[in-house]
Amino acid sequence: MRSHFTVHKFNPQKNTRPSPVEYVLDIDPRETVLMALTRIQENLDPDLAFRYACNARKCGECGLLVNNKAVLACDEQVQPDQTIEALPFFPVIKDLVVDTEPFLKKTSQTITRGMSLFASSDRITPIDLEVLKGCLEPTQCMGCLLCQAACPLARKAQKHFSGPFPLLALSQLALDPRFEGAFTIIAREMGAQVCSECGKCTGVCPQQVDVPALFLKLFGERRDL
Amino acid sequence: MVPPTINLTTDVLVIGSGGAGALAALAAHREGARVLVMSKENVRVGGATVMAAGGISVPYYEGDSPEIFYQDTLRGGEYLGNPRLVRLLAERACRAFIDLENCGVILDRVDPERYRVLIHSEGHSVRRAYMDRREGLGVCQALGRAMLHEKVEFLPETIPTRLLVSGNRVLGAVAYGFSTGEVVVVQAKVVILATGGLGQLYQTTTNGKSLTGDGIYLGFEAGAEVMDMEMVQFLPLTFPYPASVRGIIIGMSSLFGPGVRLFNKEGERFMERYDPERKEFVTRDLAARANYREIMEGRGTENNAIWVDPTENDRRLLGERKASLPHIYRMIEKVFGPEAANWEKPFEAAPGQHFFMGGLRINTGGETSVENLFAVGECSAGVHGANRLSGNALTEIYVFGPYVGTKAARQAGRMKAYGVPPRRTTDASADLREALRSPSPSPRPYTIMSQLKVVMEQSMGPVRNGTALEDAAARIAGLRDAFKKGVSISPAHLLYNLDLVHYFELRSMLGLAELMVKTALIRKESRGSHFRSDFPETKGEWQKNIILCRKATGEVQARLGVPGR
Numbered sequence: 052m053r054s055h056f057t058v059h060k061f062n063p064q065k066n067t068r069p070s071p072v073e074y075v076l077d078i079d080p081r082e083t084v085l086m087a088l089t090r091i092q093e094n095l096d097p098d099l100a101f102r103y104a105c106n107a108r109k110c111g112e113c114g115l116l117v118n119n120k121a122v123l124a125c126d127e128q129v130q131p132d133q134t135i136e137a138l139p140f141f142p143v144i145k146d147l148v149v150d151t152e153p154f155l156k157k158t159s160q161t162i163t164r165g166m167s168l169f170a171s172s173d174r175i176t177p178i179d180l181e182v183l184k185g186c187l188e189p190t191q192c193m194g195c196l197l198c199q200a201a202c203p204l205a206r207k208a209q210k211h212f213s214g215p216f217p218l219l220a221l222s223q224l225a226l227d228p229r230f231e232g233a234f235t236i237i238a239r240e241m242g243a244q245v246c247s248e249c250g251k252c253t254g255v256c257p258q259q260v261d262v263p264a265l266f267l268k269l270f271g272e273r274r275d276l
Numbered sequence: 277m278v279p280p281t282i283n284l285t286t287d288v289l290v291i292g293s294g295g296a297g298a299l300a301a302l303a304a305h306r307e308g309a310r311v312l313v314m315s316k317e318n319v320r321v322g323g324a325t326v327m328a329a330g331g332i333s334v335p336y337y338e339g340d341s342p343e344i345f346y347q348d349t350l351r352g353g354e355y356l357g358n359p360r361l362v363r364l365l366a367e368r369a370c371r372a373f374i375d376l377e378n379c380g381v382i383l384d385r386v387d388p389e390r391y392r393v394l395i396h397s398e399g400h401s402v403r404r405a406y407m408d409r410r411e412g413l414g415v416c417q418a419l420g421r422a423m424l425h426e427k428v429e430f431l432p433e434t435i436p437t438r439l440l441v442s443g444n445r446v447l448g449a450v451a452y453g454f455s456t457g458e459v460v461v462v463q464a465k466v467v468i469l470a471t472g473g474l475g476q477l478y479q480t481t482t483n484g485k486s487l488t489g490d491g492i493y494l495g496f497e498a499g500a501e502v503m504d505m506e507m508v509q510f511l512p513l514t515f516p517y518p519a520s521v522r523g524i525i526i527g528m529s530s531l532f533g534p535g536v537r538l539f540n541k542e543g544e545r546f547m548e549r550y551d552p553e554r555k556e557f558v559t560r561d562l563a564a565r566a567n568y569r570e571i572m573e574g575r576g577t578e579n580n581a582i583w584v585d586p587t588e589n590d591r592r593l594l595g596e597r598k599a600s601l602p603h604i605y606r607m608i609e610k611v612f613g614p615e616a617a618n619w620e621k622p623f624e625a626a627p628g629q630h631f632f633m634g635g636l637r638i639n640t641g642g643e644t645s646v647e648n649l650f651a652v653g654e655c656s657a658g659v660h661g662a663n664r665l666s667g668n669a670l671t672e673i674y675v676f677g678p679y680v681g682t683k684a685a686r687q688a689g690r691m692k693a694y695g696v697p698p699r700r701t702t703d704a705s706a707d708l709r710e711a712l713r714s715p716s717p718s719p720r721p722y723t724i725m726s727q728l729k730v731v732m733e734q735s736m737g738p739v740r741n742g743t744a745l746e747d748a749a750a751r752i753a754g755l756r757d758a759f760k761k762g763v764s765i766s767p768a769h770l771l772y773n774l775d776l777v778h779y780f781e782l783r784s785m786l787g788l789a790e791l792m793v794k795t796a797l798i799r800k801e802s803r804g805s806h807f808r809s810d811f812p813e814t815k816g817e818w819q820k821n822i823i824l825c826r827k828a829t830g831e832v833q834a835r836l837g838v839p840g841r
Contacts, residue, residue: 064771081518092774093722097765100772104317105484107524109412109603110326112318125520144455145772152319152432159424171378177388186382190417191410194320220421227382258413 052080054129056087058099059136060146069136069143072096078129085113085124088135088147100146108257111195114138115147121197121255138200140214151196161213161241162221166232182228189223189265191258198252198262204245213241215252218266225269238269279705279770281459286312286429287688288681289449289464291436291491294323295670296653297470298419299677300684302379304468305428307685312462313423314431314451316486316777321416321423323472324483324654325673328412329525329604331405332674333667334369337393340402342366349668352399352559353633353661354804355819356504358840360640361658365668365675372674373406380425381418384408394600397666398530399559405667407600433772434460435780436490437707439467439498440697445647446498447695450704454777457770459704463697465688466648468680469495473632473654477785477792479733480628482511482525491655493784495636496791496826500644503823503837504634504657505788506796506806509664510564510738514628515611516581523628524607526584528666529556529563531601533589533619538567540575540582561663561738561805564627568738571626581624589619627738631669633660633805634792637823642680645825648687652680657821661839662804708770711779715762721778724755724763728785731755736792741810745797752793756786791832795822798834 054076061069074091085103092099103113106125113124116136141149178186198215199205205214218241225234243266252262288304290297293315305311317323335345346366350357373391377383384392384407395405408414423430433455440447440463448463471491475483496502513526529536536556540546547555550566558566567582576582598605598617608617615621636644636651638658644651653673660668735748759782765775799822801815802808820836827833 062771079518081520083520086520093720097720097775098767098769098773100774102318104322104486105327106520107327107484108607110317110320110322110484112320112322148455148772150455152430155319155424159421163425172374175374175389175391176377178382178385179388180385183382183385183388187384187409187414190382190414192417193326193413194417194420223417223421229382230380 052078052129052131054078054087055132056091057134058091058147060099061137061143062145063143080129082129083125084117084122084127084129084133084135087129088124100148102148109193111193111257114195114197114200116200121200123195123197123257126257138196140200140206141196158217158220161217162224162237163232164237166224166230169229176229178228185226188260189219189226192219192223192260193258195257197255197257201251201255203249203251204247210245211242212245215262217241218243219260219262222265222269226265235269238266243267243269279459279708280457281461281704283461283463284312285463285694286310287465288312288468288684289314289462289466290468290470291449292323292470292472292653292655293317293321294470294472294653294673295321295325295415295419296472296673296677297323297468298423299673300468300470300652300681301428302419302422302426303678303681304685305426307682309685309688312429312431312464314434314436314449314462316433316435319430319432321420324487325670326412326416327482327484327525328670329527329601331395331397331407331667332670333400333404333665334373334391334393334406334671335366335404336370336391337403340404342369344401345369345404348400349665350661352665353663354814355661356804356821356839357661358658360840364640364679365659365672368675368679369671372671372678375678376415376674379419380422381415384410384414394596395530398528398557399665409599409602411601411603431460435777436494437780439494439649441498441646442695442697444499445695446649447697450707452708452776452780454772459708461704463694465691465694466650466684468650468652468684469636469655470652471655474785474788475629475632476781477729477732477789478629479729480514480523480626482514482523482628482630488781488784489655489788490781490784491651492635493787495644495646495649495651496787498646498649499826500646500649501637501823501825502635502657502791503637503821504662505792505824506799506822507633507662507804508629508736508792509561509631509633509805510568510627511630512560512563512567512627513584513625515607516579516624516626521607521611526604526608526625528560529584531597531604532584532586533593533597535586535588535590537585537588538582539585539622540570541577542575546570546575559663560666565738565807567627572739577624579624581626583622584625585622586619587622591619594619631664633657633662633664641683642676648691650680650684652676662806711776712765712768713762714765714768716764718762718764719758721763721765721775721782724759725778725782725785728752728755728789732789736796738805738807740796740806740808742797742808745793749790749793749797752786752789756790759783759786791824794832794834795824798822
């Protein structure tokens, strides 16, 4: 199949905005966008920057926008015509690579504020199986941040909404019975109630985690906190 | 070009951010040391750990004990493992699970107070495999969170280009930070290498793209001993097609129910020929070799694969298996269709490189032969001997990650001051200048890399022989010469230059390929994962490790060592 890929290239050290570059590639239609990017870097443009690690839909490192949808490049099939851009919301390092570190650090600071580390145990801590089930759902998150990039409210600063990923990260702690903290108060401060439950975050999640259902649970179950 | 350089100091420098590096870093941090984690990947816990799908060995189920686990592991490694390291593994495994939870991880359970130990994997004498419904993700996420929460310093997307040494002592490392475009010089009291394996030396591998053996190469070049470099594990079953999923893990036959059968293209249940008693339930080295031979000898499918037939199973077992391996079953459904994922139809699979048992030689404190240089996880050697048992890789990092991290932090605590490496700033940009020489015309790094992968796949696979190995040695020398003449890196800028990253990875890969072939030629017997068709017998006198070291003169010296001594 002959495919046209329009890739938005951007070097913030030199340019003020991304500019589209078109590449034409003959590629097996069963291949992935990640394979297309690899072929482009190898054969057409050594200067193209993109990020990935596992190539097996496990690590969540290759998130980007394909035809305006947040996807994992390793999990997205090639089409005859695709536009590929860096994930929105995060600052671009180069081309399709975004800087997630400040966001992750800030998220960590926000969600663990006032949280006490639980005491180390010398034996297995008993955890009720229903509670465990509640913990397993948010902890299957691969941290790809597609949800954050897809959220229409997170990008609107005046909404004071942290976005879905920090709230998911908060619910990982809040639903784990071993952690104690003012999680409901923090969730409110993060603007959880602003979420309109539009479902865009869940729609792009490779693990199909129902993100709003998880963090809205905090209000139901931890209203006393 | 004079690249911008930043200078950092730390007590403990951890290189690598898979599970081993993360656990070592957390333990060193909790011991009170200043810790810096340098990684080729982004801020996260990834490496091979995040890709692990199968079970994790823990001697926890009734009828099991550390002693039985110890015996199984030594036997599985065909007695090349270091008994003292194996003893540590076996005796600390149960506690390591609890300590993992003490780091904030929540592990999967069958009962409130029982971990989810479900499967009896091949090579283990009892049921010993912990299965997590989130596969590797639950652990990686929580460790990443703990590192951020405890403010362990992170240097992401930074590839080490050399270790700083003075005499036989490590003093830090020089690296290329590709997301910043800077040279980074880190002075450290101790360095822990946790860079994982080297699957990227092969065409078909279950390993992610970071697994290029950098730590083993840099340690060796710094003077550290390596051993068991011939011991490469292959997984019997990976996806054979399409190219973008080639090598992605399917696993062992046992994951597809007790009634699973393997067939070649002639419809023969060939495992009856290789092992009439255990058939599909042989250890993974035998299974991979049988599959590889069937394909190499022309009895594979048109996709160079064999058939996996789960249709004879009791379907009632399917739900539990699917719940334990959601990712693999989803991939099977995507590539082969829903019938294959529901045990209603056979599917194709091919063997692929999976794990490296060799690496840096360590003592029971995790120290290499270079002072203050530690190694942990897949880049170290000695725990798995000639073959790793299923599930033991994660147990290894759960046990040794924190153990080595603690030892390293204590060692750093005994060091009064940083060592001053000779001419470190000059050294720092020397590697980059060499890489960017780019004589014209010259090949791009990836072209040499793909040629190297072909050589390794053909000569250093599950079946080897002297002639092919001699030939491989000559071809690798040719590729190394081409590399030394210079490769093309254009444009020559420093910000996120993937060709420059590939250059340093290729340098590691070429160095290691040479050592691996050299060792495979020395071992004139078959043992564990090392099978020589010209020396198919296991020989008692070869129950020894082959140890390599670079002498001050530059030559590579080989010697034999008795495991554990």
